[in-house]
Amino acid sequence: MTATNPTTPLPLWAAPGAGAPLDVLVDVPGSxxxxxxxxxxxxxxxxxxxxxxxxxxxxxxxxxxxxxxxxxxxxxxxxxxxxxxxxxxxxxxxxxxxxxxxxxxxxxxxxxxxxxxxxxxxxxxxxxxxxxxxxxxxxxxxxxxxxxxxxxxxxxxxxxxxxxxxxxxxxxxxxxxxxxxxxxxxxxxxxxxxxxxxxxxxxxxxxxxxxxxxxxxxxxxxxxxxxxxxxxxxxAPGPIAARDVRVEPDLSNAAPFLCAALVVGGTVRVPGWPARTTQPGALLPGILERMGARTALTDDVLAVTGTGEIHGVDLDLHAAGEIAPTIAALAVLADSPTRLRGIAHLRGHETDRLAALAQEIGRLGGQAEQTADGLVITPRPLTGGTWRTYADHRMATAGALIGLRVPGVLVEDVATTAKTIPDFVRMWDTMLAGGAAQPGAVAPR
Missing domain, CATH: 3.65.10.10 (Enolpyruvate transferase domain)
Incomplete structure (x- = not known):
């Protein structure tokens, strides 16, 4: 399966840039x-x-x-x-x-x-x-x-x-x-x-x-x-007990918001971060530290602080492939190359994510080469342009992240983020406006 362009034009969203370092709380919806x-x-x-x-x-x-x-x-x-x-x-x-x-x-x-x-x-x-x-x-x-x-x-x-x-x-x-x-x-x-x-x-x-x-x-x-x-x-065969359960925040959906702190500088905090979880997104703090962030978990609030400097890394993401598009977006803005490994299975996700990322990064002037099981991304000067999403929510949020630093990025069909973040654009705008970006919140005017 390869990434293909849509046959009919889809709406374009002008990904907003950031005017100042962040200092915000982002309340992420459930997993x-x-x-x-x-x-x-x-x-x-x-x-x-x-x-x-x-x-x-x-x-x-x-x-x-x-x-x-x-x-x-x-x-x-x-x-x-x-x-x-x-x-x-x-x-x-x-x-x-x-x-x-x-x-x-x-x-x-x-x-x-x-x-x-x-x-x-x-x-x-x-x-x-x-x-x-x-x-x-x-x-x-x-x-x-x-x-x-x-x-x-x-x-x-x-x-x-x-x-x-x-x-x-x-x-x-x-x-x-x-x-x-x-x-x-x-x-x-x-x-x-x-x-x-x-x-x-x-x-x-x-x-x-x-x-x-x-x-x-x-x-x-x-x-x-x-x-x-x-x-x-x-x-073993047997009954499944009825339960009253509370769903943890989606740690992978927190990724683009937390990564914004590295791109823009400042601090982004996510409440409800579990001390113990099986979510693959729990690997995110350690990855972001390798890429230049400082992280701290106080009670249940994870804080990620960045300076705007992003370092390239060599990562095996086989356990957390769903955050690979977000890390790839960071990698194109880094100060050195990045290799993402262990993610050949992303070719069978919402789209062929490896082909889609390589194609869209190249469309903006970047360099991303597919390997047998991942990507090698070499930072290059980027220009604005259309970032296609292929009906893939992770591609849409990756485009938004790049748009924080690269003027003129137009994310195609950003509404595809409703797959897992029903109010993404409003949350993103609210974060950049300095407010508490909560699901359903209205961005300050």
Whole structure:
């Protein structure tokens, strides 16, 4: 899969520059990864559950809507700070699920659909048709679940034929392309008659913290998971406990705001930063220190302070590939080259992120070369121009970050940030205006 230009013109947003060093508090919305895992477990639980501080973005709304389509009652709050209530019901078939461009929906719900009382058809956005789905499809077929592929092999669209139960047992899966292939099987495994043993067979396993996140959320819901053997996970059959949980802030979504402190200078603070977490974004403070920042965690507030100087680094980001576009944006503004490694799997994300980053950095006059598993970025003088996003929220926020220092950057379709940050532009403007950039806040005039 390669990055391609859109066929029709999309709106352009003039990325604002920064006039002064920052000194702001940015209240980041809840974690998408945790919200959608909690939603799936709540849908399969033994009673009603509640999610507090849940993210309400396109991806999480798609998950909530898909679960409702499957017969689960999901009550969304009317305000960002409200609670999301989930009431489980038997999984319903003879329905169609729209995955949009949400990897968690298309990869977490096929195993749930296998528990339905009839066929469940999966479709998605045009861009979603390029995202790999083969490992999930093959795993379900190996477990005796009929899956009809109606498009390109190993891609959307397809139909899972549920019969009300899945026997379970053992299954091999190559999760080299995405840790979501493993997580999607584990989340439903306790509802399989024999539980499930999943064995990863591929050469690499990216984003392992996301699998650890899945294991931790399962255990917190009373599910027995044995992960004592490398690349093997065993989930025992049994109930999933209904819970009242609070969702952590999305640490990866905090990245562009925290990185702004390095680009502009000054300090950006994010409250609610957990002392212990399975989110890959927890690696961010250490990475930013290597690139020239000072960081401090006081109580639950992470402060990142920069001087405007950014240093190039050699980073293995296999555990936190989702922050790679943000780090790449910093790298083009650095004082020395940067090598990002361990992120070949980004070629199968919302777009081919390696191709997209190389192409867009080059469009602004920079130099970014693809390697077998990443990028080498050599700083060059940059000029303004259109920064294409390819329907990818991380590409949009990367363009905004570069625009802080490079005049005339026009970010295409910045509204794609609604996938995980529903109010990104307002939060960004508020941060630059010196206010507390909170979800839904209005930038000072």
């Amino acid at each position: 998408k990864s945790l919200t959608n895992r909690y939603l799936v477990l709540a849908a399969l639980a033994d009673g009603p559950g509640v999610l507090r501080s849940a993210l309400l973005s396109r991806d999480t709304r798609l998950m909530a809507g898909a679960l409702e389509t499957l017969g689960i009652a999901v009550d969304l709050p009317t305000a960002p700070e409200g609670a999301l209530a989930v009431t489980p019901h038997p999984v319903r078939g003879h329905v169609t699920i729209d995955c949009g461009l949400a990897g968690t929906v298309m990869r977490f719900l096929p195993a749930v659909a296998a528990l339905a009382d009839g066929p469940v058809h999966f479709k998605g956005d045009v861009e979603a048709l390029a995202r790999p789905m083969g490992p999930v499809i093959r795993a379900l077929q190996a477990l005796g679940v009929r899956v009809d592929e109606e498009g390109e092999r190993g891609r959307l669209p397809f139909t899972v034929h549920g019969h009300g139960a899945v026997r379970g047992g053992h299954v091999d899966v190559d999760a080299s392309g995405s840790s979501q292939f493993v997580s999607g099987l584990l989340l439903a495994a306790a509802r399989f008659e024999q539980g499930l043993v999943v064995r990863h067979t591929g050469p690499t396993l990216p984003s392992l913290p996301h699998i650890e996140m899945t294991v931790e959320t399962l255990r917190a819901a009373g599910v027995q998971v044995d992960d004592s053997r490398p690349a093997i996970w065993e989930v």
